[in-house]
Amino acid sequence: MEAGHRKGTVKIESTFIDKVGENFELHLNNFSKFKFLDERNQNYSSILLGKEIIGQLSKENERIPTRKNYGMNYVHDLFEATNLLSRHGISGQESFKHLGEEFITNMEKVELALEQLDKEMLTQTERVKFNQENPQLIEQLKQLQNEHKSLESAYKELTDELEIYDQIENLQAQKQEKRTSQEQEKQPHVRR
Incomplete structure (x- = not known):
């Protein structure tokens, strides 16, 4: 690895590395910091940002890094919030009352991220259409x-889960109404 004109080694913790078959995958954030150890002089060691490492590796391997859409973070937060409430017996429409504005704002952010990906895919499709021999564009x-598909499926899973909660809640309410009406029918009527 290089830092400017110096060559050396980058120290990356194992938590950033996954072994997939015979290959390794790095999961780096643009703003993560990594220690660069200078080959010749340890005094010139420094810190490299994730985006610098990503750039060098993609250039050396002639591969485009896969990125995770920021909207996926919101989906994970939404799942955690709904799961927390459901563990405490709060679900469906009632959960929206407890989660408040931030929950709805996060759902809107995911929808915006999906719209942005749609626009980016359209733009990229136009680029590929006029330059089909370029493997990087493809x-x-x-x-x-893939990014759009994974974000959309995670978001759909969340909204489906919320709909299931609503259906269960409605079913329970209907059963309760039925029980109440049956109990009222069983009680003797008092004449005046």
């Missing part, structure tokens, strides 16, 4: 499509 389009 790879970028595939990555955008």
